[in-house]
Amino acid sequence: MFLTKFLTQRSLTPSYILFNISRALQYQTSTRKSTETYPKQNLKPKFDAINFEHTLKPYAEDLTLENQHEKLSNLILPLSNHSYDEQLQIKQDIIEQVFDQIGRAILWDKRVDSQVLKYVEFQQGKFCHVESIIPSPIIDHYRCKDDLSCGYGVDGQKTIGFYINPRNSKNFPNTLCIPPMHLKSMKSKHILTLKHFDQFLKQHPLSICENTNIFKKDQYWRSITLKSNEQNDLMMNVIVHPQSFSKNEIDQMKKDLLNYFIDGSGRECEINSIYFQTCAQNRCTSEENPFELIYGNEFIYEIYNEKKFRISPESLLHVNKKAAELVYTSILEHAQIDENTIVLDIGSAIGIYSILASSIAKKVYAIDPVTLCIEDGKFNAKLNGCRDNIEWICGSAEVNLHRILKKIADLHGDHSRIVAIVNLSRYSLSNRMITILRSLPSIQRILYVSSKSDGQIMHNFYELAAGERSKLKQIGAPFIPTSIYPIDSLPHTTDAETIVNCVRV
Template identity: 25%
Template sequence: MGKQTAPVKKNETINLTFEDLTHEGNGVGKINGYPLFVPNALPGEEGSVKVVKVNKNFGFGKLLELTKHSPERIDPVCHTQCNGCGLQHMSYKLQLEMKQNQVKNAMKKIAHLEDVPVHPIIGMDNPLHYRNKVQIPVGEKNGRLITGFYQKRSHRIIENTETCTTHNEVINDVVKKVRDIANRLGIRAYNEEVHKGVLRHIMVRTGEETKDIMVVLVTRTEKLPHQEELVQELTKAFPHIKSVVHNINAKRTNVIMGDKTKVIWGDEYIHDKIGDTTFAISAKSFYQVNPTQTKTLYDKALEYAEIDSKDTVIDAYCGIGTISLFLAQKAKKVYGVEVVPEAISDAKKNAKLNGITNAEFFVGQAEKVMPWWKAQGLDPDVIVVDPPRKGCDEELLKAMIDMQPKRIVYVSCNPSTLARDLRILEDGGFSTQELQPVDMFPQTGHVECVALIKRVKD
């Protein structure tokens, strides 16, 4: 047989009908069965497309003009090109459908679990202005400071911070104020090409319930020029600012925060509440960025855990103790483990802050600590995991299977790695009962999910 070639060529312009969406929200159209992925196109639409890349089994195109529009197409609230919110051209209803299908497809194709109920995704009443934390790069243009996100696949800053529709609105105001004050005081932006200049990033965190604000200024230099004037003017403009932090990152790196952090005004922490639980949040704490949906997610995790006062629970990847402290209010005992020492320090502080005495926190890799716990005779009734996007380490999955808990609650931010890990747990004697998707990041392709997994009876 001769070598197969794609039915289209690069730079060719074609007419295409779109049938589907990828999990990133790109439209999918086919030419003789050959799929082309095209950003900003929706199912049911037709249009002219320029072919920009051709691979053996699929290609990519750029939408030139639509000749037929979908009723689910809406005018984006934000027209900048940073691509942080790639789904703004579709109705919120379609966004939720797309994410629901993403979870179902992962369960079917990767986990081979076609019969497990995937409940309707829980969306937001208002899917805008939900983010309680942002990290904004600082640059220069025509001699003045600019702030915004990088254009997709580049390090060119798109000026958009005043209008970003996913940020809590006060964050946009604070970033603008920091930039304007720094500009007036002559503080230069960091230039990554020549590794000179001062201000690299502005990070702002807010407490949804408390209205507390933390500002973190990341610089290349040990000293922040005009520090006192900047802080004085900023805190006068925003009385809710409780903490101003200076972080030093002198390395040539894409990593935002450096190792050295010092409080230059106010407290080391701001506070926020999820339900009745209060959390102290430092500059480097991991804390979910959508507080409204975090409560929805954690309530579901707690419901699935079915904990009573006789249960012992392990919270792997416990972070600053957000889920652990929810669990501890119902459990006999909670053991949290996390690899980041600062997070464990925060978790202990948060337990104390809430008067919780039945939660213990340990620094270490869950996959190493849990077999040691088992050797010490710890038999958990429930294990809760909330891993990063790459999913659970294989050793951790083995440790969970070896511990034989009655239930595992898996909180995931990546349906593909969740599905992969569920397959391993299924093969290890557990059964996936149900899944609840939650829309934590409206306007983006990300979807969060909680899975309930039970031990198959001997």
């Protein structure tokens, strides 16, 4: 059905977003010398997300005290002026266009595996079929994690918020920072904390970093991260640049924070945990520069799908708790896990997929590059009384995947049934990883979870379906995206969580 539609329609969709995806896919692949066999289609995209956001994108030169909050909302929440039904339809259109283009790109290239063509031509199953988007259970005030930067506002005062860059840095060299207190997505407790941090910065004698990517001498306060659970327990991580400060001077910065937020007017925020990190680079992991607990509880806890999980300073936390539970439920449903299934959780974070799957699966291998996330995962498994069938592995998936699959083959035989869950916010699959995944016949299903559709992710789908003439050697039977399950986890934005079910053909 898809192939018939592909052969009879008349040109590739002329949307900017789809054009970029197509270019990204074709960059590393060869295309047919003649496309006369493929008549052009005349369908126009229903919604062009890239051009839409570009028309709303603000620049620092255009900001005033009166319009700054409206401009920031246009940047962060571009669909906030649409009804929620309209937002869902726009997102549905975007996702359908993206995967229509992916399907065309897979079939268009001469490297496509013959099994893929046979599968599609004889309608052996779904191919790039997008299901109806599932709405978010909560539309406003849903964000339980916010990353914000220090900077100078339109009025020239120190503040905390999001950066808006100038259109022309030569004529207008300053990047402005806009406080996000008017955004619909932010929790009221986060807004209250930001108002107080704004006041703290204004009264503090030390200067702030004007830009997190460009560090200047004698600039100290950099950024904060706020994390909260459904019970409104709040963790605040404060990141500063140490410059040439002594230990005593750094300790004074910590005391100033506590004097304001624990003993001063900021105590009304009722913060449960305050962490402090010094970082002289763009980003520092806990291994490089540990987070120091300077007040309160070491962790906060959240309930996902009736399981309890601890959250640490570096834990990967889904920004919309209610929508996240829908994602986890959908993953388990479409993974078709039973007592004979081995699960690869690639990008396991705090272990939610692994822990939810462990009660059903034969064995679970959880891989994540962050040590603190692996420690959280191990703790959460014990906290929830999981069976002793989860193996936690810290490190690069690419380095560990071949060893894990060899171990699976040795322990369970080549005929084990393996399902891979790939969290693309943690890993983007390289060609080598795809080769490894395709090389083991036991892997029959790969579930991709992503809130973005950038070129690298789209290229993953392309290489999974490539045939024998691919640069990849001895890659095994191909995988194709059969069904896509969108869930709106980010209301008022053009993004949505997508679960892509890839099966081997």
